[in-house]
Amino acid sequence: MVLDLMTSDWPDSAATATDREVGRLMYASQSNFTGPVFQEMQRIREHALQRNVADEVHVALLHQSGWFVEWMEGPPAGVHALMGRVARDTRHRGLRLLHSSRGPRRLTQPWSMAIVQALELPADFARRVVTLREEHQQGRAPGPATVWRRLSTPLTHPGAAEQAVSDRFQRVMVCAARGEASFDMVRWLGRTHKAEVVHRRFAGSRADGLDVATDYVDLDSGAVVRRVIAMARNGLHLGLTQAFLPDYSHVILLLSGDSTRDGDLMQRLVVACARLVHRPVVVGLGQPFCDHAALQKMAHRGGLVYLDCDLAGHIDAQAWWDAAEPLLDLSLAANSDWLPLSVSAG
Numbered sequence: 315m316v317l318d319l320m321t322s323d324w325p326d327s328a329a330t331a332t333d334r335e336v337g338r339l340m341y342a343s344q345s346n347f348t349g350p351v352f353q354e355m356q357r358i359r360e361h362a363l364q365r366n367v368a369d370e371v372h373v374a375l376l377h378q379s380g381w382f383v384e385w386m387e388g389p390p391a392g393v394h395a396l397m398g399r400v401a402r403d404t405r406h407r408g409l410r411l412l413h414s415s416r417g418p419r420r421l422t423q424p425w426s427m428a429i430v431q432a433l434e435l436p437a438d439f440a441r442r443v444v445t446l447r448e449e450h451q452q453g454r455a456p457g458p459a460t461v462w463r464r465l466s467t468p469l470t471h472p473g474a475a476e477q478a479v480s481d482r483f484q485r486v487m488v489c490a491a492r493g494e495a496s497f498d499m500v501r502w503l504g505r506t507h508k509a510e511v512v513h514r515r516f517a518g519s520r521a522d523g524l525d526v527a528t529d530y531v532d533l534d535s536g537a538v539v540r541r542v543i544a545m546a547r548n549g550l551h552l553g554l555t556q557a558f559l560p561d562y563s564h565v566i567l568l569l570s571g572d573s574t575r576d577g578d579l580m581q582r583l584v585v586a587c588a589r590l591v592h593r594p595v596v597v598g599l600g601q602p603f604c605d606h607a608a609l610q611k612m613a614h615r616g617g618l619v620y621l622d623c624d625l626a627g628h629i630d631a632q633a634w635w636d637a638a639e640p641l642l643d644l645s646l647a648a649n650s651d652w653l654p655l656s657v658s659a660g
């Protein structure tokens with residue numbers, strides 16, 4: 315197989331602050347797995363980690379609707395060598411190259427993997443592969459993060475075709491300091507808007523690290539299509555989560571009022587955003603006794619804008635969302651060009 319690692323002209327909003335350029339390559343293939351997918355992917359991870367670390371290659375592997383998508387970044391020689399090995403593997407078939415370029419490294423860790431459980435048939439996924447393959451062959455392939463998102467977004471979702479248009483598609487992450495409130499909110503949004511909730515499992519490099527759940531729902535609110543993503547607290551350190559953080563306009567923190575827990579969550583977010591040029595606005599929601607001043611201080615030290623909002627009484631999914639939604643104004647997002655990162659909002 316001849317691989318072309320030429321520079322692509324297509325802009326990819328990327329980016330981490332310090333990385334040098336790497337070779338970036340993506341392919342899609344059909345899975346030959348017959349057993350439980352997660353265990354099979356863990357087996358690939360065990361071997362891959364040794365080889366990828368030695369070659370400085372970072373990888374994200376997706377399994378969805380009977381398809382694999384693998385996104386590789388690293389020194390071109392290492393990426394070529396990996397592609398050569400993978401092409402001979404009988405656990406999948408029909409590899410199609412979808413992206414090949416040089417650019418900034420987005421994947422911060424040697425291995426990430428995701429299993430997406432969408433209500434779609436392999437043939438639906440195949441249609442998106444064909445489209446992206448044609449775009450690649452015509453030299454119009456979008457950046458790796460956009461290829462990943464376009465492949466993994468079911469066709470029936472609002473805005474499926476507009477993933478690359480940043481002012482028409484807004485991504486918002488929700489993370490709870492305690493319990494499952496972020497997942498309850500996404501489920502409630504799905505029920506209220508009669509929209510599919512997509513369930514995903516992400517895992518990282520550590521063999522002993524548990525996989526984490528992350529669900530999302532796409533909502534068409536007229537002016538924008540909004541993806542609301544519930545993320546488990548321990549998902550913030552994963553390479554795949556961090557690869558997409560530059561594209562989030564806001565991260566909503568559902569605070570517990572316990573200052574240790576809330577501080578721990580903020581600290582995780584600050585660490586996850588540390589290498590990013592474009593950082594999301596942080597929205598802290600909680601009871602009036604939450605220590606917003608301390609959280610704001612941590613956020614500012616980490617270069618993050620912090621907005622706070624108090625909620626009184628019993629807080630359910632609707633109450634969280636009603637408080638958050640007015641604060642999701644895109645014009646305030648830190649990745650708007652005009653807003654310097656040092657600006658604070660109280």
Ligand SMILES: Cc1cc2nc3c(=O)[nH]c(=O)nc-3n(C[C@H](O)[C@H](O)[C@H](O)COP(=O)(O)O)c2cc1C
Nearest residue numbers: 358361362365366373382384396399400403405406
């Ligand atoms: C979908 C898929 C993705 C894979 N990703 C990697 C990877 O990132 N790194 C790796 O070393 N092997 C990966 N493998 C395994 C390789 O195909 C191959 O089996 C492995 O590198 C062993 O090669 P070797 O026998 O030459 O050492 C993957 C396999 C599949 C089916």
